[in-house]
Amino acid sequence: MLKIHHLVLSRSERIVWLAEEMGLRYELVRHLRDPQTFRAPPSLRAVTPLAKAPVIEDDGIVVEESSVICDYLLDRHGDHGLRPAPGTAARRQYDYWMASAESTLMYPVLIDLLSVLTQSDAPGLQAFAMGEYDTMLAHVERTLAGGDYLVDNRFSAADVMVYYTLAMAAGTAIPFPTHAPLDRYPQVRAYLARLEQRPAWQRTAKACAA
Ligand SMILES: N[C@@H](CCC(=O)N[C@@H](CS)C(=O)NCC(=O)O)C(=O)O
Known part of the structure; x- marks a missing residue:
């Protein structure tokens, strides 16, 4: 099994x-x-x-x-x-979000969390993370303006991947405070709440x- x-x-x-x-x-x-x-x-x-x-x-x-x-x-x-058919535009978007959840979207979260966990005070690094947070959260926010989910307005495994990255940023996935400016991104917050309504979640x- x-x-x-x-x-x-x-x-x-x-x-x-x-x-x-x-x-x-x-x-x-x-x-x-x-x-x-x-x-x-x-x-x-x-x-x-x-x-x-x-x-x-x-x-x-x-x-x-x-x-x-x-x-x-x-x-x-x-x-x-839970995954669009190969060769479609939706599949390209799906592949993008699947990869992005552990790369582009994750960079600011990791920098922020490592700064918190190691209690390091590197203002340049923190400023970099804050800029990257805004870039990534604005990107998700714009995407969600077109529908409830990231790809083709349908729930997919890409939402499962990206959810956890955003939950780390929001400080709800692991018990460490982060500095993600989620208050400025209402669509992202509504998206997290929507996913948490799912019985499987x-x-x-x-x-x-x-
Ligand atoms: N990109 C990898 C990341 C794997 C990873 O770093 N996992 C963390 C947990 S969130 C881990 O196992 N950390 C324990 C450790 O490094 O000791 C994935 O998405 O699977």
Whole structure:
């Protein structure tokens, strides 16, 4: 059976959420972070030398990296209406958001969180993060002006990916204060609230709770 390794308070919530949206059967293996360092425990290193979550095991195959796992599950079990058809404009947008969630959109969040976690006071770096926050949040805000979801006005795995990045920025995914100026982006805040209404998200929140 599909095994989803969940590092509590981490991006692996994405995979549990997608599995719930798809109605998959899976075993959830929870790994607790080190309370001092907030790093992954040795139990995760036993699954992958990277010791990063998410990671899944499926019939002896180990798959890592959130967006790759999402597309692996959709390839293996069918799209379930959660991914546009290949070769379409919608699919190009989907691919863009899937990749962006862990790259362009994530940069300011990581810089901000690492500054907070390491208690470093580098004003230049913080100013850079604030500028990038505005660039990325304005981009999501503009996209949402055209509909309730990021791609083709339909919920997709791209929303699952981007949600977690935005929830990190909002400070709701992990218990560290951030400086993301979400108050200036009402469409983004409404989008997060809308996604959190989904029954599959609510089941995920319960299963993944710390
Ligand atoms: N880009 C990777 C990021 C993986 C990653 O950094 N995961 C974090 C959790 S949010 C982790 O496992 N951190 C624990 C550690 O580094 O000790 C993905 O999306 O899967």
